[in-house]
Amino acid sequence: xxxxxxxxxxxxxxxxxxxxxxxxxxxxxxxxxxxxxxxxxxxxxxxxxxxxxxxxxxxxxxxxxxxxxxxxxxxxxxxxxxxxxxxxxxxxxxxxxxxxxxxxxxxxxxxxxxxxxxxxxxxxxxxxxxxxxxxxxxxxxxxxxxxxxxxxxxxxxxxxxxxxxxxxxxxxxxxxxxxxxxxxxxxxxxxxxxxxxxxxxxxxxxxxxxxxxxxxxxxxxxxxxxxxxxxxxxxxxxxxxxx
Amino acid sequence: xxxxxxxxxxxxxxxxxxxxxxxxxxxxxxxxxxxxxxxxxxxxxxxxxxxxxxxxxxxxxxxxxxxxxxxxxxxxxxxxxxxxxxxxxxxxxxxxxxxxxxxxxxxxxxxxxxxxxxxxxxxxxxxxxxxxxxxxxxxxxxxxxxxxxxxxxxxxxxxxxxxxxxxxxxxxxxxxxxxxxxxxxxxxxxxxxxxxxxxxxxxxxxxxxxxxxxxxxxxxxxxxxxxxxxxxxxxxxxxxxxxxxxxxxxxxxxxxxxxxxxxxxxxxxxxxxxxxxxxxxxxxxxxxxxxxxxxxxxxxxxxxxxxxxxxxxxxxxxxxxxxxxxxxxxxxxxxxxxxxxxxxxxxxxxxxxxxxxxxxxxxxxxxxxxxxxxxxxxxxxxxxxxxxxxxxxxxxxxxxxxxxxxxxxxxxxxxxxxxxxxxxxxxxxxxxxxxxxxxxxxxxxxxxxxxxxxxxxxxxxxxxxxxxxxxxxxxxxxxxxxxxxxxxxxxxxxxxxxxxxxxxxxxxxxx
Numbered sequence: 001x002x003x004x005x006x007x008x009x010x011x012x013x014x015x016x017x018x019x020x021x022x023x024x025x026x027x028x029x030x031x032x033x034x035x036x037x038x039x040x041x042x043x044x045x046x047x048x049x050x051x052x053x054x055x056x057x058x059x060x061x062x063x064x065x066x067x068x069x070x071x072x073x074x075x076x077x078x079x080x081x082x083x084x085x086x087x088x089x090x091x092x093x094x095x096x097x098x099x100x101x102x103x104x105x106x107x108x109x110x111x112x113x114x115x116x117x118x119x120x121x122x123x124x125x126x127x128x129x130x131x132x133x134x135x136x137x138x139x140x141x142x143x144x145x146x147x148x149x150x151x152x153x154x155x156x157x158x159x160x161x162x163x164x165x166x167x168x169x170x171x172x173x174x175x176x177x178x179x180x181x182x183x184x185x186x187x188x189x190x191x192x193x194x195x196x197x198x199x200x201x202x203x204x205x206x207x208x209x210x211x212x213x214x215x216x217x218x219x220x221x222x223x224x225x226x227x228x229x230x231x232x233x234x235x236x237x238x239x240x241x242x243x
Numbered sequence: 244x245x246x247x248x249x250x251x252x253x254x255x256x257x258x259x260x261x262x263x264x265x266x267x268x269x270x271x272x273x274x275x276x277x278x279x280x281x282x283x284x285x286x287x288x289x290x291x292x293x294x295x296x297x298x299x300x301x302x303x304x305x306x307x308x309x310x311x312x313x314x315x316x317x318x319x320x321x322x323x324x325x326x327x328x329x330x331x332x333x334x335x336x337x338x339x340x341x342x343x344x345x346x347x348x349x350x351x352x353x354x355x356x357x358x359x360x361x362x363x364x365x366x367x368x369x370x371x372x373x374x375x376x377x378x379x380x381x382x383x384x385x386x387x388x389x390x391x392x393x394x395x396x397x398x399x400x401x402x403x404x405x406x407x408x409x410x411x412x413x414x415x416x417x418x419x420x421x422x423x424x425x426x427x428x429x430x431x432x433x434x435x436x437x438x439x440x441x442x443x444x445x446x447x448x449x450x451x452x453x454x455x456x457x458x459x460x461x462x463x464x465x466x467x468x469x470x471x472x473x474x475x476x477x478x479x480x481x482x483x484x485x486x487x488x489x490x491x492x493x494x495x496x497x498x499x500x501x502x503x504x505x506x507x508x509x510x511x512x513x514x515x516x517x518x519x520x521x522x523x524x525x526x527x528x529x530x531x532x533x534x535x536x537x538x539x540x541x542x543x544x545x546x547x548x549x550x551x552x553x554x555x556x557x558x559x560x561x562x563x564x565x566x567x568x569x570x571x572x573x574x575x576x577x578x579x580x581x582x583x584x585x586x587x588x589x590x591x592x593x594x595x596x597x598x599x600x601x602x603x604x605x606x607x608x609x610x611x612x613x614x615x616x617x618x619x620x621x622x623x624x625x626x627x628x629x630x631x632x633x634x635x636x637x638x639x640x641x642x643x644x645x646x647x648x649x650x651x652x653x654x655x656x657x658x659x660x661x662x663x664x665x666x667x668x669x670x671x672x673x674x675x676x677x678x679x680x681x682x683x684x685x686x687x688x689x690x691x692x693x694x695x696x697x698x699x700x701x702x703x704x705x706x707x708x709x710x711x712x713x714x715x716x717x718x719x720x721x722x723x724x725x726x727x728x729x730x731x732x733x734x735x736x737x738x739x740x741x742x743x744x745x746x747x748x749x750x751x752x753x754x
Contacts, residue, residue, distance in 0.1 A: 049656075089672045090749065091749070
């Protein structure tokens, strides 16, 4: 789905992503995990073209991503950020349907798709015609997910989607999100610093540290055979309170 | 190209043909006057004479000072007005080639001939500048001539703008008389009389024919060093007036040597003190002097009421015209400027700087700059108001767009909206409350500032205010000030409704 070849990024003298070559395979759920500042969000933002890489190439579905085609390509990616990133001047329904309406979908078609997605994400119908400030944080996130799914994207990119939610809401949404991904069989890449979430979603876990991929594999592999002290410490730091 | 030339030629030809036939039917004459009573009366005299000579007359009265009238005369926006030799000398000194002397009236005629302006012989009276004080104060301090002021540095001066800025007035006067006074401020001539009356200032500049000298019991200080030049009144008119309306030009010559100081002061007193209408005072003078039969304007409550209604309707329409046109243009230009500013930081800083500087320019200065381009009347006022309206709208558009959280704009980008759609569907709706409040600010400022349009003949609520100040008539001032304030409130309220209607409920703060 995504093929990165020697992609790197620096902000000033700080290299946030060392030259990285990695593939994200179709149908697979990948979780990028690591502490703040490890480069995981930067990597995701490079994929959607919010940040230009300093070097290297990125292929999306076999096509190299360029400034010219990024807008087209983005319509095939679903991107979800913390708290949904909803447009405050539009109702939930308008948020979800904005791009489709702009692309010329009929009113009925937009409405039908929105209803379908509300069903899928278990968003109460009544919330559809409310503005973002009038619904709860969990509902906002569901709307954000609906919006990213509207055009049935080839890949879902999620940047700490649960970051702003309290634990109970978070748990509900995690359950639902996993079901959605299972149902749709989507390729997904999620950024998180939460091991539990990684365990929940990731077919494959990539641990990043100081701008590079330190270890990748199934979560059990990382737990049982940490590649180095860094990975072991990160895993233990989150396991202790649970054990 | 040839074809184009031919068309242009044809149009010019038809145009000139039209204006000739029009001129033969009834020539149009525009008369000007400055915003003090004597000048307005003289303007009325010129108007009556032109009407008697069969012309269609418009009197642009109470224009804002010599510069405005002179520029309008040279440009052809007015055909005639009365000015004073001292003023004309000062004016021409700035225009003529270096080295050319403009001392005698013959010099002035020669210099103005180049500009196609004709100067009449003296009308008669000499209305020069002088300094004046309350009779009682002057008596107490023992001041009778300007030199005596030297011993009283504590006296406060309130002088008119023009007096302050002229080389033959305040610029040289303190040096000539070695006056030590520090507290010297400029103020409207008519307000200065009020100031003298209430002793908030003690010395002011006077015109020697002012009716107020007697009314306020002022002592005219003797110009013991012969500093002030003579200010004989003369009619200035465009050369082409004699061709377009020869009868009018000839009739004006009847005023030569026709009005002495006493007659002029008498006419001013009738307006200022007896509250007669300028037009009636001027008509009475001509009827008596030249044996004419000019009808008088009605007086009494009914006629007053009718004039009030007419004035209110007229000034309201004029004011609304000024505000709506200038604001529409400002919106059409300022919002795109704000958008470009938000897109490009360097451009934005430049634009915000420029419109900021425009905002600090004095309104009168902008108006005078506009006259050579737009002439007199509504257009230069609209242009000035347009410039004043830019800043709040540009700044709020810029502010509204740049304050949108990055997560929102990124969400729009990542959705794949593209730049234009992002602006239209996301950014502008989000910036709308800010943009609207910028427009609201601009509109309210605009309603207030439009009152200055009266200085250049644009009318509006400023006209009764100006006349009211000139005649010390509170009711007249209120006839302009109250509707202007109400209009500002109405605009404010109107925009609140617009906000409710057009700003997304998702962005409105609810109580």
